[in-house]
Amino acid sequence: MDKEYPIPLYYRLYQSLKQKILDGIYKPGDRIPPESELVQIYNVSRLTVRRALEELRSEGFISRAKGKGTFITGRKEEEQMNVLKGFTDKAKEEGFSVKSVVLENKLVEVPLELAQTFQIEQGTLVILLKRIRYMNEDPVAIESAYLNTAVDVRLLNVLRKDMAKESLYDFLRNELKLPLIRAYEILEVTEVSGLDAKHLNVPAGTCSLLRKRYTYTSNNKCVEFVRSIYRGDKYRFKIELKTTGVFEK
Secondary structure (H helix, E strand, C coil): CCCCCCCCHHHHHHHHHHHHHHCCCCCCCCECCCHHHHHHHHCCCHHHHHHHHHHHHHCCCEEEECCCEEEECCCCEEEECCCCCCHHHHHHHCCCCEEEEEEEEEEEECCHHHHHHHCCCCCCEEEEEEEEEEECCEEEEEEEEEECCCCCHHHHHHHHCCCCCCCHHHHHHHHCCCCEEEEEEEEEEEECCHHHHHHHCCCCCCEEEEEEEEEEECCCCEEEEEEEEEECCCEEEECCCCCCCCCCC
16 A cells, blocks of 8 residues: 655645636736745645745746745746647647747858758858747747748748738648648757846746747658747746556566
8 A cells, every 4th residue: 555645734835826827817917925924724734835936936827026926927938858749739729828039030041050950051041039928918938930032932921021910830731831840959058148147037047948949741851940038937848758668566
């Protein structure tokens, strides 16, 4: 018989507060009761309250403003990483309002490190589409997409589109009918700096997630490379791992 372990008090408080946020009892922008009131409401110690609030803060549900209190920010967007979807599709599925601000949409010489991946000559022009991605009016990511025009010359039509309003993957799949068969991704921890920090509305040096995606068509051509920086307090990734057999006990 498995041994049952008691659930820590701080974790039960964390779950209770989290459920109130998910149920809409606490809404984004609301100020939650101060620590002293939570101690009285839940009949727990201040240390218990602080640990519960720290759990909520680490998941992006709350933020603390010195001298002002603790406020509800909502929740982190969580992305399941076993399905190829664009930012817009994923965010809308989860009920978020989305928007984009286009920083660049132009032809550039292919970066040296991408020439071999795209199987094109150095100096060849490719499209750079750089956007700030928002969810519920909060800047969440800066996304730089390089598009390989050697795969399909019709990709140049991106330059004439309002990519602040359109989904790139809708364009690739629905308009160009490009078969996006597979992609692989690399995730790293990085620090956001310079203009990127300003665009994301975070201090320079803030820990963030660096995501690199390589997307391939049915003829095994890399049509897209995307380099994205995500705010660590607003976004997280979820990976489902499947075994090839049954584990032996």
